[in-house]
Amino acid sequence: MAEYPAFAVTVDLVVLTVRDRRLCALLIRRGEPPYLGDHALPGGFVRPDEDLPDAAVRELAEETGLAHPSAHLEQLASYGDPGRDPRGRVVTVAYLALLPDLPAPVAGSDAAGAEWVPVARLQGGRYGNGGRPAVTAGAGGRSLLAFDHARILADGVERARAKIEYTSLAAAFCPAEFTIAQLREVYETIWGVPLDPRNFHRKITGTPGFVEPVGRSTTGERGRPAQLYRRGDASLLHPAMLRPA
Amino acid sequence: MAEYPAFAVTVDLVVLTVRDRRLCALLIRRGEPPYLGDHALPGGFVRPDEDLPDAAVRELAEETGLAHPSAHLEQLASYGDPGRDPRGRVVTVAYLALLPDLPAPVAGSDAAGAEWVPVARLQGGRYGNGGRPAVTAGAGGRSLLAFDHARILADGVERARAKIEYTSLAAAFCPAEFTIAQLREVYETIWGVPLDPRNFHRKITGTPGFVEPVGRSTTGERGRPAQLYRRGDASLLHPAMLRPA
């Protein structure tokens, strides 16, 4: 193998949650050059005897304090532009994680301050205007994120938007027990569009296996109490949840 | 960077086409150990100053003799199990290529004989039975493909199956000018199910931008001559083409 070029391999994480009706990403502040002080995706080098998914799980645990039981983690894509890291030739394998809004601040982080940042603030102008964000790495205007992380984040957001359409993944943003309205809020936040509460309710409860009723209701809220649900067994939606035109 | 583990990075290609009503993958015979003489996906090491997509395009050109103008190429996923290559720590970035059936045999190949192999022959038993193929790398039964390439191929086939549902990518398997029946054959082959020719025709021609009529017809075939079409501008299908239950 010595005759072949040597690369460093990292995993980077696009960790998304919905809090306060905004789609937020978990970002760290870089504690060393390059991009000292800038926001960046959490991530790190893959260890010599570690598989890629293991590295992603490890980094997620290190950054969020725990491997949250209801977290969803999937490979997103890989990025290997020769110029993406000034320190050398680094190929990164990005993973996408979807988490419920954590009640406690992110604990156990070994990075210089991990924080939730609204995605809209990182993607110039209107969020939900259809295409790629106005601000990505590269020519024209400095990115708000280190390396090519703006591009990776945009790809992760786009993946999340697309996947809640035909999977039950939106429930990964909700706590273990949730109401239909909470689930609807996830869709509305990620898609950036309002949905009819009544049709949404019918669609969710009419799709076998999407959610299972827990038998109890909320209390102390305004309006009629809502039934609580758990995530169901189904992972694919047939037919899909349609994003309004 | 010297303090971080060194990896080799390769690109591997899942090159698919439809020929003779079968979904086929382009495979090479390995000319050296390990897995000497076995089938494997075409691919090779990424060069020191080469971006990942460039490496994929280069390998595709080397293996198929030309960067076919109507070829579709997209990143599939990355694989980095520490044990996947006995020679050392190799992370591979897999790409998926969709090509029309090439009239000439694969030319210009620098590998020890590239050939089209029906995917069904590599995936134990019935093709189109819904899940993963019976034969993947790992425990139980030796794979017909080197390394973890059976797994990568299966992922590529699954991606192709899913994407022709909501994109116009099926046309990438057709020559520049084609009939609706040829396009239908692509769907039927990849999904392994028969489709109603009349409803299919209505769906395709009724979707703006999927295909553009070329004005001419086939001749010399049995039955009524068919209109010829070109690929249209649309890449996403709304609503999607539904796979029969």
Added chain:
DNA sequence: CAAATAGTGTCTCTGAGACAGTATGAG
């Protein structure tokens, strides 16, 4: 002519969207 394939018309059923109306809590 028959056989084969291309393409159209039409019916039915499912499901999405709009939205009236009812149920049940807090204040």
Added chain:
DNA sequence: CTCATACTGTCTCAGAGACACTATTTG
């Protein structure tokens, strides 16, 4: 009581599937 939110019922329209029918070629 009012207000807010949860939930149900019903109408309409778009589109998928089934399939009768017509069109145009070869043999």
